[in-house]
Amino acid sequence: MVCLLLALIAGVEGWRAYNPALGRDGAGKDSQWTGTYRGKKPGSPPGGKTSGGQAAGNPSAQMNRPMDASAELAGLVSKAKLKKANIAEINRYDQTPAQLWQYWEMLLDRSEFQQIPIVGTLLAERLRKHPDPAVYRGIADLLAQPNIAVENKAILIDLLGEIATPDALDQLISLAKQEIDSPLYILALQALSRIGDNRWDGEFHEELSPALEAAWSNPENNDPAFLGAVGKAIAAVGAPEGVEQLLLTVSGNNKDNDTEETNRIKQEVAFETIPQVRNPEAVEVLGTWLKEEPLGTPPVEVSGNALAEIGSIKATQEIVDWARDAPAEGARNLNDWLSKIDDTSALASISAVQEDEFQAPEIAAVINSVAVTLDAGAALSTTALKKDSAKVLPRP
């Protein structure tokens, strides 16, 4: 009777384990999963005890497999399936863009979403090295099909952003122009705005800039969201020509035939995005604008900020060069910019110029103050950083 009672309890527990009404969240989440296992529980040492009490490494325990015929049959069926899968297995890393695209389409068709970004990345890598117009056409065709779900089109847009070549960018721009009333519009703009962040092969991709610049200067493009995305992409790519165009806009000297309203929007976008420039190739353009525009104008603000954020030795040198002839009112800007520079080797170049001549004593004072701080304690600052900013958290 006691045995029956225990069996009963076990049975009830087994039922509770399957009951979807118990919900999936919270502490009870794991309790609805049932499993039989022939192995150790997580964390048990190799060769240690299983939760069933038997040694995981014990050969006699491992031999204790299901002996009944149905299980054997199931095993055979399973092996046959596995063999079939094995034949279908292909090394995805060696495939052409067309093959990968075909496979990617199949994954999308089968809703195998977890593999799509992985194969998409492989496809993007391959396409960058071996451009295949047929693949781009395939993507465009799918995006144009009205019967493809919006969710799947969103994945295609992500793929274009991952590929990040001029061909992919052209598709994103044209999609953004066509789909202005569709939910895809915002997705296309997101991909567009992020395209410059994709530094594949470890490089800034200035080849993307001409198409972005053309979209920026086209007076037909007057939607603030579109201009915001394009402006951000131009800044992230950071090609000197693109940065120059943004600086022209922010200075109010661009030659685009924009309406006053569009021009105002562009100026705002350019003002926001120029400080996001990080491409070292843009340092010269930024330095030129910094030195040639009067203090207090937007181009000076944004150029100085961008140079400080780039923070390289060359960028810091541009700021110092500006400082030599800067008026006293520029001391606040200089202080702000130098405080943003994180690279100690770049800051060290300031120590070397503290004896140089600066037109305004206030500017010289800022330079001296930074140099003195640096000289007094690179080591000290590291210690202070450790003491002030970082703390080892208490263990339980």
Add this chain to the structure above:
Amino acid sequence: MVNEMLTGKHTRGTAFCPVLWKITLFVQDSNMRINCCFPHHFNGLRPRIPTAKWRLACVLILAAFSPQVTASRLDVQVAGGSGGRVAIVPGDTDCILDCSIQAPPQSLLSLFALPDQGYRFQGWKGACAGTLGPLCTLRAGEPIDVSAHFARTEMPQAPTKALLLLHGEGARHTVWNEWVKQRFNNRCPVIYGGVVLGEDSFDPRNNVYCYRIAFGYYDMLDHNAAKALQKTGDTPKTSGTYLGYEVRAAVLGLLKRHPELSLTLVGQARAALAAQSFLQADTEERSRIIGLLALQQSSYDGEQAVYGPLYRETGGIAVLQLEAGPEQDEKISAALGGLTKSWWMSR
């Protein structure tokens, strides 16, 4: 009906049987299974089949408690029975030979391929065939077979030091671009779903490799399951769990490439929760972690509420909290120098 329901299959025990009641009779119809636990008797090495009396008791239990629920079955094998094991979550089942899992229909099951020392994960077969990487996630439905294949590592591997960068909510892996530019010459491959997407890159000064996670694996699978890096009302435990799986998959993906790996995690904002979730789980991969550097912006909303209690449990692994952004090389490097003790140097 009774014949159909009684299969008399044995296991060495289940999570539902008391310790001394080790033989389980599976009573099942096509969609569900109920475990009945019986006293453990052996006939030589083989466990005895429960007698008719016990089987009848089990049938009665089924009749009395038969719920109108269904479950889906997943059979998992380690091919050849050696070289590693497969961990299945949720449920914390860990198989070294073969397992049979019952799961609520339409739920997500994540399988991790875990190679033993001296082995590496080769690939999946069955329902996971074609899955690249050590993490395969399936939706419970029709009965599924999966097998994991492991192979011996041919050459002894050199010890490898690496950083794994985790981006925060509302950000992407590109948030590390500036730091990667400064320390790794703009190269730091992305890991997604445990697959390293790109060639290795390392800081020549430190010989430290760089990898960065692209979170979102579970977002792609189940819109209800994850979205965990978004600021929601989720508790940290709930939001961190799936992302913790993604961190685990990333570590396994790295171990496939560098079996002798020691790894430091750098988490931006709430990504530290994902790392925390991984560190709190009882896994062998955790032993490869040197520490966690958790970056916070001073203006981060509600940081105390989110971070305060979490760092009390670190699984014995050092966690360093640093007020810095992901671009701030000097601060990050100085902190990493302290955290890793020897292997990371500032410029």
